[in-house]
Amino acid sequence: GQNIDQPTEMTATEGAIVQINCTYQTSGFNGLFWYQQHAGEAPTFLSYNVLDGLEEKGRFSSFLSRSKGYSYLLLKELQMKDSASYLCAVMDSNYQLIWGAGTKLIIKP
Amino acid sequence: GAVVSQHPSWVICKSGTSVKIECRSLDFQATTMFWYRQFPKQSLMLMATSNEGSKATYEQGVEKDKFLINHASLTLSTLTVTSAHPEDSSFYICSARDLLAGVIDTQYFGPGTRLTVL
Numbered sequence: 001g002q003n004i005d006q007p008t009e010m011t012a013t014e015g016a017i018v019q020i021n022c023t024y025q026t027s028g029f030n031g032l033f034w035y036q037q038h039a040g041e042a043p044t045f046l047s048y049n050v051l052d053g054l055e056e057k058g059r060f061s062s063f064l065s066r067s068k069g070y071s072y073l074l075l076k077e078l079q080m081k082d083s084a085s086y087l088c089a090v091m092d093s094n095y096q097l098i099w100g101a102g103t104k105l106i107i108k109p
Numbered sequence: 110g111a112v113v114s115q116h117p118s119w120v121i122c123k124s125g126t127s128v129k130i131e132c133r134s135l136d137f138q139a140t141t142m143f144w145y146r147q148f149p150k151q152s153l154m155l156m157a158t159s160n161e162g163s164k165a166t167y168e169q170g171v172e173k174d175k176f177l178i179n180h181a182s183l184t185l186s187t188l189t190v191t192s193a194h195p196e197d198s199s200f201y202i203c204s205a206r207d208l209l210a211g212v213i214d215t216q217y218f219g220p221g222t223r224l225t226v227l
Binding site: 099100 | 143151152153154155158200202216217218219220221223
């Protein structure tokens, strides 16, 4: 079956760096997405990786290793507003998004 | 950037009534829209894929006669929850696929509709 694994919850300190990991097993691969979701709101798009390597976008970076079925989202210079759930999603061979359950990130002052 | 709107933002209804939720792509044409449901502290669950001008494709376990989807135009899809019951209370989110965005298959999400059935 298809499976996306990411930690349920992580805690980090304001100003620090945190890495959220995502491993996947899917039927086919057409890209991996990271979304941010604040409580009670819909997800917002953060990043898209389809080739191996690191994509940097401001304070956020996303890494992909297709051979390992692995990605991570790196958040630098954490701010309180970064407290949210971070969703990893993989697009399979049918171009459907397979979602992870999300990682709740708690930022402490 | 691509904007997707949903209406209403929240709705409270009595058990047995029907509720219609609209999803619109405001500045792009969306041949495909997706409807998701999300229960508290759980992942997004795809309910159905809606293609303009054709019948929606429902995921396993989703009752198509209960969750009616209509995608009559390239910018509008509607989800009607018929004969709603308290267990249908959830956060319903739509997304639209912008094939012309240049990035493969990015889905843009609406703000969601919180449905509470009493």
